[in-house]
Amino acid sequence: xxxxxxxxxxxxxxxxxxxxxxxxxxxxxxxxxxxxxxxxxxxxxxxxxxxxxxxxxxxxxxxxxxxxxxxxxxxxxxxxxxxxxxxxxxxxxxxxxxxxxxxxxxxxxxxxxxxxxxxxxxxxxxxxxxxxxxxxxxxxxxxxxxxxxxxxxxxxxxxxxxxxxxxxxxxxxxxxxxxxxxxxxxxxxxxxxxxxxxxxxxxxxxxxxxxxxxxxxxxxxxxxxxxxxxxxxxxxxxxxxxxxxxxxxxxxxxxxxxxxxxxxxxxxxxxxxxxxx
Amino acid sequence: xxxxxxxxxxxxxxxxxxxxxxxxxxxxxxxxxxxxxxxxxxxxxxxxxxxxxxxxxxxxxxxxxxxxxxxxxxxxxxxxxxxxxxxxxxxxxxxxxxxxxxxxxxxxxxxxxxxxxxxxxxxxxxxxxxxxxxxxxxxxxxxxxxxxxxxxxxxxxxxxxxxxxxxxxxxxxxxxxxxxxxxxxxxxxxxxxxxxxxxxxxxxxxxxxxxxxxxxxxxxxxxxxxxxxxxxxxxxxxxxxxxxxxxxxxxxxxxxxxxxxxxxxxxxxxxxxxxxxxxxxxxxxxxxxxxxxxxxxxxxxxxxxxxxxxxxxxxxxxxxxxxxxxxxxxxxxxxxxxxxxxxxxxxxxxxxxxxxxxxxxxxxxxxxxxxxxxxxxxxxxxxxxxxxxxxxxxxxxxxxxxxxxxxxxxxxxxxxxxxxxxxxxxxxxxxxxxxxxxxxxxxxxxxxxxxxxxxxxxxxxxxxxxxxxxxxxxxxxxxxxxxxxxxxx
Numbered sequence: 001x002x003x004x005x006x007x008x009x010x011x012x013x014x015x016x017x018x019x020x021x022x023x024x025x026x027x028x029x030x031x032x033x034x035x036x037x038x039x040x041x042x043x044x045x046x047x048x049x050x051x052x053x054x055x056x057x058x059x060x061x062x063x064x065x066x067x068x069x070x071x072x073x074x075x076x077x078x079x080x081x082x083x084x085x086x087x088x089x090x091x092x093x094x095x096x097x098x099x100x101x102x103x104x105x106x107x108x109x110x111x112x113x114x115x116x117x118x119x120x121x122x123x124x125x126x127x128x129x130x131x132x133x134x135x136x137x138x139x140x141x142x143x144x145x146x147x148x149x150x151x152x153x154x155x156x157x158x159x160x161x162x163x164x165x166x167x168x169x170x171x172x173x174x175x176x177x178x179x180x181x182x183x184x185x186x187x188x189x190x191x192x193x194x195x196x197x198x199x200x201x202x203x204x205x206x207x208x209x210x211x212x213x214x215x216x217x218x219x220x221x222x223x224x225x226x227x228x229x230x231x232x233x234x235x236x237x238x239x240x241x242x243x244x245x246x247x248x249x250x251x252x253x254x255x256x257x258x259x260x261x262x263x264x265x266x267x268x269x270x271x272x273x274x275x276x277x
Numbered sequence: 278x279x280x281x282x283x284x285x286x287x288x289x290x291x292x293x294x295x296x297x298x299x300x301x302x303x304x305x306x307x308x309x310x311x312x313x314x315x316x317x318x319x320x321x322x323x324x325x326x327x328x329x330x331x332x333x334x335x336x337x338x339x340x341x342x343x344x345x346x347x348x349x350x351x352x353x354x355x356x357x358x359x360x361x362x363x364x365x366x367x368x369x370x371x372x373x374x375x376x377x378x379x380x381x382x383x384x385x386x387x388x389x390x391x392x393x394x395x396x397x398x399x400x401x402x403x404x405x406x407x408x409x410x411x412x413x414x415x416x417x418x419x420x421x422x423x424x425x426x427x428x429x430x431x432x433x434x435x436x437x438x439x440x441x442x443x444x445x446x447x448x449x450x451x452x453x454x455x456x457x458x459x460x461x462x463x464x465x466x467x468x469x470x471x472x473x474x475x476x477x478x479x480x481x482x483x484x485x486x487x488x489x490x491x492x493x494x495x496x497x498x499x500x501x502x503x504x505x506x507x508x509x510x511x512x513x514x515x516x517x518x519x520x521x522x523x524x525x526x527x528x529x530x531x532x533x534x535x536x537x538x539x540x541x542x543x544x545x546x547x548x549x550x551x552x553x554x555x556x557x558x559x560x561x562x563x564x565x566x567x568x569x570x571x572x573x574x575x576x577x578x579x580x581x582x583x584x585x586x587x588x589x590x591x592x593x594x595x596x597x598x599x600x601x602x603x604x605x606x607x608x609x610x611x612x613x614x615x616x617x618x619x620x621x622x623x624x625x626x627x628x629x630x631x632x633x634x635x636x637x638x639x640x641x642x643x644x645x646x647x648x649x650x651x652x653x654x655x656x657x658x659x660x661x662x663x664x665x666x667x668x669x670x671x672x673x674x675x676x677x678x679x680x681x682x683x684x685x686x687x688x689x690x691x692x693x694x695x696x697x698x699x700x701x702x703x704x705x706x707x708x709x710x711x712x713x714x715x716x717x718x719x720x721x722x723x724x725x726x727x728x729x730x731x732x733x734x735x736x737x738x739x740x741x742x743x744x745x746x747x748x749x750x751x752x753x754x755x756x757x758x759x760x761x762x763x764x765x766x
Binding site: 211 | 306328561706
């Protein structure tokens with residue numbers, strides 16, 4: 001049942017993505033609002049799907065790879081809609097729409113044994129699970145959005161240097177605004193990631209008696225945090241802006257990807273998703 | 278540690294230059310960023326090369342020469358290696374120096390407010406403006422103060438040289454936050470060091486067993502105290518707790534229709550001076566702390582010792598099946614609905630007759646030939662007994678019994694694996710965590726803004742000059758000043 005809802009929301013994300021690409025051809029306030037509404041509808045259906053999945057599985061929807069990918073797509077869409085409502089951008093949708101669709105798409109294409117709802121093992125039966133995972137995913141999504149604004153900035157900057165500024169090239173958000181968006185998204189993600197790491201440490205201490213064990217997941221989340229710490233120091237203390245900052249948004253997200261998926265899938269350990277049981 | 282280094286350097290050399298070079302180097306953002314980079318790269322290496330594995334694992338994956346290299350360079354246990362700890366300590370050192378610098382900056386802002394400022398403050402076109410207004414100085418000043426207060430600024434004014442000066446400030450919390458972030462990181466690193474004085478080990482207890490609780494001090498602490506022996510001080514911290522740990526029972530609960538564990542728990546009693554002091558159930562995510570020592574449920578396992586049997590009962594005369602009841606070895610179990618009790622008096626997993634002593638015994642621990650002597654009791658009186666053999670269910674030996682028994686299943690004694698730990702650094706770590714989050718919120722989401730105004734009387738009214746700075750959204754300051762001007766006029 002939740003599976004079908006996820007498919008429907010995916011369709012909305014795909015249509016919205018196409019819409020965002022078409023908006024590059026012709027700008028229109030009405031069209032922009034329509035496309036955003038498509039994302040919102042997709043998000044609402046996605047939310048209902050998550051609630052249904054929670055009821056089906058009997059626990060929060062992020063206990064295996066399938067659930068966590070679906071949840072990740074949801075958080076990205078949620079933060080994107082939030083950003084578009086308060087600090088709208090002209091073109092972030094062309095990256096975030098497909099990214100959201102990609103997360104849901106990959107999840108839904110997983111073989112059925114990956115999608116089976118499994119009951120929680122004793123170590124995961126704690127309210128720390130929700131706090132820790134939700135804050136971590138909120139931060140990942142913020143960094144994903146920052147990746148989007150960073151890529152758009154680099155594109156804009158590249159075209160600007162080549163003198164391409166009119167017509168198609170003007171349908172993108174301006175560079176300075178993208179730079180500011182990237183900063184705020186990273187700042188937001190940075191604090192949330194700190195909370196995610198900290199709640200993980202406190203939970204680990206309650207469950208296992210040690211708050212830090214340098215296991216690959218813990219270490220990679222710290223690596224990601226340090227990379228963005230370098231970004232913040234470079235920006236706030238040295239005054240880095242623009243291109244260097246945008247590249248950091250890209251590099252940082254590669255670390256986020258490795259932290260989120262790479263560790264679980266490629267490296268063994270406490271956080272391993274690995275193959276289904 | 279780092280503070281001592283700073284102090285000794287101060288005492289050793291009266292030179293200002295070495296101290297300022299020290300502060301200059303470790304307070305430099307470039308050095309900090311390089312250290313960040315080194316810690317990042319080193320940490321990545323530690324996740325790609327397996328940590329704390331046996332030699333065979335490394336040799337199999339990397340070959341002998343690389344394994345030797347890893348061993349010598351400490352990559353095998355990288356995060357405890359001297360060079361990684363040094364990198365972290367250097368990062369900690371830059372944080373300490375940075376904390377001191379942040380404090381100095383904050384002190385400067387908390388000091389005397391800069392109401393009277395030199396002219397050049399108002400001369401940068403990027404963050405200042407000037408205009409004429411028909412209003413008189415006093416009138417304009419009061420409107421301005423009102424506007425500033427509404428926008429959250431604290432303002433002070435002063436007259437000098439026939440001019441009115443005004444200074445408005447808001448968001449000083451940003452500076453406090455910055456200081457708090459860096460102090461918190463130092464606190465966390467310090468807490469990690471303090472934690473090394475505690476202990477952390479795995480304790481295994483079999484059902485029914487009582488174990489001593491060790492409280493081992495780290496080797497260097499013991500060495501430290503050994504050093505004091507020649508001075509006649511023979512103190513060693515207690516290496517064992519004054520209470521014992523008894524595992525009454527261990528339970529595993531599986532999900533319905535599944536072998537997946539839903540919960541597993543230890544029923545324990547803590548004993549001190551021969552008296553039970555505390556009875557508790559320890560489960561994953563629900564540790565027990567007693568006398569500063571915490572017990573965490575890790576995992577469990579099965580021993581090779583049988584704990585209880587499942588017996589299928591059938592009435593000897595009516596041949597009616599009564600069902601299956603569990604019976605712990607050596608314990609009397611009532612038969613439901615009857616005035617009879619049964620007891621598994623003896624159990625042999627691998628039954629054989631010892632030819633010399635002519636006594637039944639067990640050849641091994643393997644369940645090759647499970648046999649049990651079942652006794653029936655009415656009250657305290659033994660009314661019947663029989664031997665039963667799992668592999669020969671239709672064979673009955675010795676006396677008559679009211680029921681026939683069949684041995685259908687055996688349960689092994691379980692053992693509980695717990696983690697026993699004491700970490701004196703945890704309170705500092707948690708304090709650091711709290712400070713870090715608060716500090717980040719203040720420093721990243723608040724801005725320290727300062728506004729200066731000077732007014733002088735001219736023919737048609739007042740000449741007003743604005744200037745403003747912010748340590749975050751710099752370009753917005755002019756807009757803010759423009760907003761003030763519009764609000765007043």
